[in-house]
Structure formats: C-alpha cells, structure tokens
Amino acid sequence: MEYTWRWFGPDDPVTLGEIRQAGATGIVTALHEIPNGQVWPVEAIAERKRLIEAAGLTWSVVESVPVHEAIKQGLPEAGGYIDNYRRTLANLGECGIDVVCYNFMPVLDWTRTDLAWPLPGGGTALRFDQTAFAVFDLHLLERDGAQADYSEAEREAARRHFEALDDAARTSLIDTIIAGLPGTEEHYTLERFREALDAYRGIDADTLRRHLRQFLAAIVPAAEAAGIRLAIHPDDPPRELLGLPRVVSTAEDAQYVLDSAPSPANGLTFCTGSYGVREDNDLVVMAERFAPHVHFVHLRATRREPNPASFHEAGHLDGDVDMVGVISALVREQRRRRREVGQRLPMRPDHGHQLLDDLTRESRPGYPLIGRLKGLAELRGVELAVERLLPAV
Incomplete structure (x- = not known):
C-alpha cells in the first residue's frame, strides 16, 4: 500500500520533514483555512501541493472537503453549496489530486470525551x-x-x-x-x-439517507469528470448521538452508498477504528466484500469496554480489530490493482497513543508523532509478512 500521513498544514506541530523520517511518502491534508462551502481556488491548492513536494512528499489524499450542513439538511440553498463542491473537485483534479475523503455526519465530526486517557504502561489515548x-x-x-x-x-x-x-x-x-x-x-x-441540533428536528435516518443519495447523484459525475475517487468516511462513533441520525455505520450503510451512485468514482474510506467500534461489524468480511470500492484506508484499532458503548483507542495491533486479517484482504486487493488497473491504495496509520516525547511536545489530539510512527512501523511489518506468506501470483 501507499504509506500516507495526516498533516494539518503549515501550523501542524509535526513537520513535513519529520513525516518523511517516519517512513511515509504521501500526505493527507486539506485547506482547513477555507470556510465550509466555499470553493477551493486552484492557486491555493497548487501552493499547498508545491509546499508538500518541496519536502520530497506527495499530496496523496484530500481529507476532507467538508459537506455543508445545508446539504445534509436538504435546505433550498444546498444547490449553491453543491455547485461549489463540484468546482472544488474540478480544481483538485486540475492540480492532479485524485482521492477525496469526506463524511456525512450531522453537526459533529468524530467525537471523544477524553483526549489524554492514561494507559497502564504510560502514555495516553483518546477515549469515548x-x-x-x-x-x-x-x-x-x-x-x-x-x-x-x-x-x-x-x-x-x-x-x-x-x-x-x-x-x-x-x-x-x-x-x-x-x-x-x-x-x-x-x-x-x-x-x-x-x-x-435544533436544525435537525424532523430529520430522521431515512431523510438524511435520502439527502446523501441526492448529494451523490450530483457530485459523482463531477468527480468522474475530474478524475477523482470519492471515499466516504464512516461515522465515529458509528451510531446515533444526541438525537442525530448517522447513516454510514454498518456494512449495509456502506452498500447503500455504493448502490446510490454506482461508479468507480464513488467509494469508501475503510476506517477500521470507526467500523470496529460496533461488534456487529465483521471487519475482515467487510474488507473482503468492499475491497474493490475502497479508495482510502485508515488503520487503527479500538477496544470496546465493559460498557460496550464506551471504547478507547488501542494500539494499532491490539483492540477488537483483526488487523492481520484486514491487511491480508487489502494486500490481495492491492495485488489485483497492480495486475488490472495500476491503481494505488493509500493507507495511513490513524490516530495514535501519545508516547515518550509526545507527552511533552505540542501535538494535536490523536495525531502525535511517535505514537503514529510506532503504528506505521507495526502496520508496515504486518503488510510485509502478509506479502511474503501469501502465495505468489
């Protein structure tokens, strides 16, 4: 797979130079300074791309181009924001960026209650x-x-x-x-x-799902024209919160997304941590089933606690995720792509424990340097072992 790393731009405490030393070759980032719903100008995209390439890296994936709340709510002004989204995709395609991650979670993005939960061996983790x-x-x-x-x-x-x-x-x-x-x-x-929250009164899961389908019908042709593969991220946590519906939480939800706009441009971000919070999601089965539609991979493990609605971020090879099984399925898919389409499969070590120097240096919650470096090294080791053990093709 292609080893990538999430970077939050020039103000990120983790530098591009450190990312390159960690073993990543691709950058996952976005123009976070542009307000939701506005068009990303070609000039701004190109400038960020130049900055990344000057460090010897490539801009591999956009994460994310946010979906405006008016689109999720199906408001009359949604059409203008969809037009802006199309223009942003066209501008990204013009700059040679071809994978865009996004999500359709109402109001809240990913949610945690503790950003530095102490671990038994030292270090800290994110927790819900x-x-x-x-x-x-x-x-x-x-x-x-x-x-x-x-x-x-x-x-x-x-x-x-x-x-x-x-x-x-x-x-x-x-x-x-x-x-x-x-x-x-x-x-x-x-x-x-x-x-x-009040703006979502009367919007249930079926309504939100319909709005997602309408969004995909409008956006997927624009992605096709721009040469971009869209990759929807699952809900985190993958269930309703605060009375808000969430519609990308299960294998059935993922299939709905794919069926809503059948196209090579319409695909998934396979986040093992998000999907893995639910015991009814079999990650290995899902990886095998959806592999041809996976455009981006987030590899992390979560562990459910005695109260199964609570969980914390486990080590990348720990937790409730059969990471060896998932990576085996992804390696087989990457082999197929090499043979048939020559298409890359970008992966990033998602989240990470704060360890060692992470505990004293500035970092963003979930995105420390050493914790993710450790995770990337472990995941690369699993991938190499799987490659060696699978029969040659």
Missing part, C-alpha cells in the same frame, strides 16, 4: 466514555428529549459523575465534545451547538 457523554447530554447541554435516550441506570451513573465534576472538569468536557477535534471544520459555543 458513555457515562461522560451522558453527563454532557443530560446535565450540561440539557437537550430536550435526552432522558429517553438513556436507561435508568445510565441516567443515575451520569448524575453521580456530574456531581463529582468541578467547574473546570465540566468546562473541559464541553470543550472536548463541541469545540472541535483535529480535522473538524465547525467549532461551537454551547448555545450555537443547541441551535445546530
């Missing part, structure tokens, strides 16, 4: 704790209807947890959930967040 999230929903956000989404035991656990938090801890929890994690393009105050 269901009780802490219920505290936010029930006692800090005070969302209408939230009580019905939790069992009596969950509500009682949340009450006790809330009462044990001081003001600083409560503020930290709010900021962690709504202030925006790396790659998130929208940043909210608590009041603005309530307004964003």
Whole structure:
C-alpha cells in the first residue's frame, strides 16, 4: 500500500520533514483555512501541493472537503453549496489530486470525551466514555428529549459523575465534545451547538439517507469528470448521538452508498477504528466484500469496554480489530490493482497513543508523532509478512 500521513498544514506541530523520517511518502491534508462551502481556488491548492513536494512528499489524499450542513439538511440553498463542491473537485483534479475523503455526519465530526486517557504502561489515548457523554447530554447541554435516550441506570451513573465534576472538569468536557477535534471544520459555543441540533428536528435516518443519495447523484459525475475517487468516511462513533441520525455505520450503510451512485468514482474510506467500534461489524468480511470500492484506508484499532458503548483507542495491533486479517484482504486487493488497473491504495496509520516525547511536545489530539510512527512501523511489518506468506501470483 501507499504509506500516507495526516498533516494539518503549515501550523501542524509535526513537520513535513519529520513525516518523511517516519517512513511515509504521501500526505493527507486539506485547506482547513477555507470556510465550509466555499470553493477551493486552484492557486491555493497548487501552493499547498508545491509546499508538500518541496519536502520530497506527495499530496496523496484530500481529507476532507467538508459537506455543508445545508446539504445534509436538504435546505433550498444546498444547490449553491453543491455547485461549489463540484468546482472544488474540478480544481483538485486540475492540480492532479485524485482521492477525496469526506463524511456525512450531522453537526459533529468524530467525537471523544477524553483526549489524554492514561494507559497502564504510560502514555495516553483518546477515549469515548458513555457515562461522560451522558453527563454532557443530560446535565450540561440539557437537550430536550435526552432522558429517553438513556436507561435508568445510565441516567443515575451520569448524575453521580456530574456531581463529582468541578467547574473546570465540566468546562473541559464541553470543550472536548463541541469545540472541535483535529480535522473538524465547525467549532461551537454551547448555545450555537443547541441551535445546530435544533436544525435537525424532523430529520430522521431515512431523510438524511435520502439527502446523501441526492448529494451523490450530483457530485459523482463531477468527480468522474475530474478524475477523482470519492471515499466516504464512516461515522465515529458509528451510531446515533444526541438525537442525530448517522447513516454510514454498518456494512449495509456502506452498500447503500455504493448502490446510490454506482461508479468507480464513488467509494469508501475503510476506517477500521470507526467500523470496529460496533461488534456487529465483521471487519475482515467487510474488507473482503468492499475491497474493490475502497479508495482510502485508515488503520487503527479500538477496544470496546465493559460498557460496550464506551471504547478507547488501542494500539494499532491490539483492540477488537483483526488487523492481520484486514491487511491480508487489502494486500490481495492491492495485488489485483497492480495486475488490472495500476491503481494505488493509500493507507495511513490513524490516530495514535501519545508516547515518550509526545507527552511533552505540542501535538494535536490523536495525531502525535511517535505514537503514529510506532503504528506505521507495526502496520508496515504486518503488510510485509502478509506479502511474503501469501502465495505468489
């Protein structure tokens, strides 16, 4: 596979030089400074590409071109934002960039409740704790209807947890959930967040799914014309949150995306960490089933906790993901592509523990240098072993 690395632009504490030393050859990035819904100009794309290439790397994947909330909500102004999306794809294609990752999660992008959960051996991990999230929903956000989404035991656990938090801890929890994690393009105050949730009243999963289908019908032809492969990222976590529907969480959801606009340009980001949170998602079976439609791969492992709604980021070869089985399926797909279409399969080590020097240097939550370097080295080792052990073709 092609080894890539997520980089958040010139302000990222991890430099392009360090990324190259880590063993990656491709960069996964976006023009985060451009507001959602606006066109990415050719000049800005070309300048970022020149910066990356000057460091001896290539701009492999865009992650992400965000989908405006008006599109997800099916508002009258959605047409203008779709036109802008098409123009951005055309401009990226003109600059030779051919894979675009995106997601269709309403309001929130990926969500965690703890950005530095202590690990037994030292270091820290990202974590989603269901009780802490219920505290936010029930006692800090005070969302209408939230009580019905939790069992009596969950509500009682949340009450006790809330009462044990001081003001600083409560503020930290709010900021962690709504202030925006790396790659998130929208940043909210608590009041603005309530307004964003209110905008989805009356939009259920079927409605959101219909809006996704309409988006794909409009965007996929533009991607085809631009020579771009679209790769939708699954929901993270892969289930409804805060009363918001989520429609890219299971194998059935992934199949719906592919069936909605059949085209080589319409494909998937196979994120083992996101899909792996659900016990009913068999990652190896999914990798084998969807391999021809996978345009981008995020390899990480999550581990479900005794409360199965809670999970944390495990080591890349630990957790609930059969990483050897997944990589075996992807290696077979990469071999097929080499024989038949000559198409690359970009992979990046997603997230990572904060380890060693990561604990004292500045880094973005989930995206430290050493933790991801360790993950990339482990994943490359698995891939090499699989390549050697699979029969030659």
